Amino acid sequence: MHLKRHLNTVPRTGVATALAMTVAVLVALWVLSGCSQKKQGGAPPPVSVGTVTLKPQAVALQSELAGRTTASLVSDVRPQVAGIIKARRFEEGSQVTAGQVLYEIDAAPFKSAYDQAAADVANAEAAVSAAKLKDQRYTELLQIEGVSKQEADDATAANRQAVAQVALKKAALESARINLGYTQVRAPISGRIGKSAVTAGALVTSGQTTALATIRALDPIYVDLTQSTAQLLKLRKLLGTAGAQPGSAAVTLKLEDGSAYAVPGTLKFQEVAVDEATGSVTLRAQFPNPDGVLLPGMYVRAVVNEAVSPAGILAPQQGVTRDARGNAVAMVVNKSNQVEQRSLVADRVIGSSWLITSGLAAGDQLIIEGVNKIRAGDTVTPVAVNLEAKSADVRAASL
Secondary structure (H helix, E strand, O other), X not given: OHHHHHHHHOOOHHHHHHHHHHHHHHHHHHHHHHHHHHHHHOOOOOEEEEEEEOOEEEEEEEEEEEEEEEEXXXXXXXXXXXXXXXXXXXXXXXXXXXXXXXEEEOOHHHHHHHHHHHXXXXXXXXXXXXXXXXHHHHHHHHHOOOOOHHHHHHHHXXXXXXXXXXXXXXXXXXHHHHHHHOOEEEOOOOEEEOOOOOOOOOEEOOOOOOOOEEEEEEEEEEEEEEEEHHHHHHHHHHHHHOOOEEOOOEEEEEOOOOOEOOOOEEEEEEOOOOEOOOOEEEEEEEEOOOOOOOOOOOEEEXXXXXXXXXXXXXEEHHHEEEOOOOOEXXXXXXXXXXXXXXXXXXXXXXXXXXXXXXXXXXXXXXXXEOHHHOOOOOEEEEEEOOHHHHHHHHHHHXX
């Protein structure tokens, strides 16, 4: 009110000057007030971030390979002689042992052939006796010139022919005995037998292409795995230059439903040639199969321990991100508690961590919590995070 009255009393040209001075005073007071508040509050404290200190450790380098199971032994059951099937002596799908009778073929014609061969042997042996006696008598008569030299030689030759006939007839007898034995079709190996292709009354022939049944040995069982040549070359480079050591021959198995096979297996060999169609090599593993869980032809995935890195660096996955180009990057806290961004080479995922082959070293403080609050160059307060205890808390909360 007084200011207004005062303005009314001053000349009009001085009103603008008075207003400008008033505004300047107000601005100065506002600036001084802001500076006083900033001086009282001070700079904001550093942001706290959760970190883990990286330590070198022995890391098993594993590969998960696809494959299929195959029987360790496979044998088709085929007849050795022709005839009519009289009986089947096994249950389809059952376990059979080597030498067990599976089929019986009508043995009557083979028994008759055997008896005839036996009679031929007896007849030949009787002829040998007569020829031998004649040979002996002619030899004695030749000494007193009772017979000619030709007659004595003929008697000796007849004796030898009779002996040879005995050997020939005995061979025929053995052949007849073998054929008679073939009328009982036996299992060539032990294993699980499949369905029968014939029934009683069927005619079978020697050397037929159709098997009567198939036997497969399932304990142990093989798993044939495929590995790309790129993976193979990468592994060899790792073993040659990165100080890694060859892994064990132990192999674990995952079934089609995702469950783990209870019994570990052993890696037996690696194929010496590359499949030109697929560019891969075959690895064969052997697994015990006492309960018959694994059947031939099943699709499985096997985890193979290829190598062991004695001083590997594992970085938790939550501490590794990707830049705009898709490259792996991480934030670390240096000795001055400042944030540094590192470019990484992440080789593979192992559990919940990345195996780092370049960009991080033992002793680095990797930031795994609060990454979205900081930028490179910021000063932070590192707070150690116990990942094991945190994982245990999460598991307990989920129960």
